[in-house]
Amino acid sequence: MLKYFGLGAGNEQTHRDPKIILAEASQSLEDQNFEKALLYFDELCSLPVVSALPFLSRATCKMQLKHYQSAIEDCDRVLSFLNTEIDKNVAEGCTTIHSVALLRQATAYKHLGNTEAAGKCLIRRNAIESKIPARNSADKLRNSELEHTKEYKAMQNDSAKAEALREQGNIYFKKQDYKRALEIYRNALNLDLYNEKLHSNACLCLIHLGDLDIASRHAQQCVDLQPKWAKGPYLMGKIAFIKGEYAQAESEFLKSLKLDKNNATVKTSLQDLRKVMNEASTKSGNTLVNRKNKTTKNNKNVSNSEYIGESNVVLENDHTSDKKSNKESISARQFITSSLANVDKNTIVDVILEVAASILGVVVTWYAVTYLK
Secondary structure, X not given: OHHHHOOOOOOOOOOOOHHHHHHHHHHHHHOXXXXXXXXXXXXHHOOOOOOOHHHHHHHHHHHHOOOHHHHHHHHHHHHOOOOOEOOOOOOOOOOEHHHHHHHHHHHHHHHOOOHHHHHHHHXXXXXXXXXXXXXXXXXXXXXXXXXXXXXXXXXXXXXXXXXXXXXXXXHHHHOOOHXXXXXXXXXXXXXXXXXXXXXXXXXXXXXXXXXXXXXXXHHHHHHHXXXXXXXXXXXXXXXHHHXXXXXXXXXXXXXXXXXXXXXXXXXHHHHHXXXXXXXXXXXXXXXXXXXXXXXXXXXXXXXXXXXXXXXXHHHHHHHHHHHHHHHHHHHHHXXXXXXXXXXXXXXXXXXXXXXXXXXXXXXXXXXXXXXXX
C-alpha cells in the first residue's frame, strides 16, 4: 500500500520511516481512534510526497472527526495533482482519485450547509466518471438529474471558456511558441480539468519543450479520460520513441491503430519507429559480424605467430646452447684469473705457512704415537 503514497525508502531524511508511520495510522483507524490516526497522517503529509493519497487519507480521517473545512482543503490539495486511477473499493462508484476527493468535498459542503458547492462537486465528479465506460446506471441517473441545475449550466459555461482558451493556445502552438501555448492550455485546464483535448495539447507543448516526464502524465490523462481515443496511446508512444524505449513505443502505436486503423499520423510514426529499429538491429548485427570476423582473424594470426614463434624459439635456443657453454667456460677462467690477480702476496705466504705447520703437526703426532711407546 506504501506505493500509493509515493514515499521512497531510499531518500535521506531525518523523518521516521514512512512504513512505520503508515502501519501506526492503519492500526489507529482499525481501532477507530481517529484523533491518533490524524496525528500519523499529519506526519505522513509532512514528508516529501509525490502522491495525492496521503492528503486524501487525511481528509477522510478529518471527515470522521467532523473537521469539514480542513477536509475540504486537503481535497483541494488532492485535486492539484494529476488525476490517477484508484482502487474501486476506496469509494463506491469512484474510479479515480479526483472522483473520491470531489465526493468527499461534496459531503463536507453538505454538512456545512453549502448545498450549492456540494452540487458543483458532484457535477465535476460525475463528469469524470461519465467518461469512464464502466460507469454504472446510478451515475447515469445522477447525470440526467443534474443536467437542468444551475450548477451544471455554470460548469458548461466554464467548459466554453476553456474551449476558447484552447483555440487561443492553438494559435501560439502553430507559431511554435510552445511556452506561451502551454501557459494558455494550463489556464484552460483550471476551468475544465477533465478535457482530454487540453491535456493532449499540453502534452505536445511539453514534448517540444523537452519535459517528457510531465508530458507523459498528460498523455496518461488522455488515456484515462477517453480510453477509446487514439490520441492517448499515440502520445504515450511518441514519448517512448523519443526516450529510445522502442518496444514500448511500438506497443503504444499499435494500441492507437487498434482504435483508429486509418490514422495516417500514427502509421507514419510507426513506420519511422520500425525504420529506426531495423537500422539499430542491422547496425548491431554488423557490429557482431565484424567482431566475429576480427576475432577469427586474430585467432588465425595468433595461431600462425605462435607456430612461427615456437620455431624461432627452438632455433634460437639451439644456437644459443653452444654459445652459452663457450661463454660459461670463458667466464669461469676470467673469474679465476681476476680473483687470483686481486689476492695479496703476503696472504699467499701466510696460507702456505699455515698449511706447512699443519702438515708438520700431523707428522710429529704420528711419530710420537709410533715410536714413543
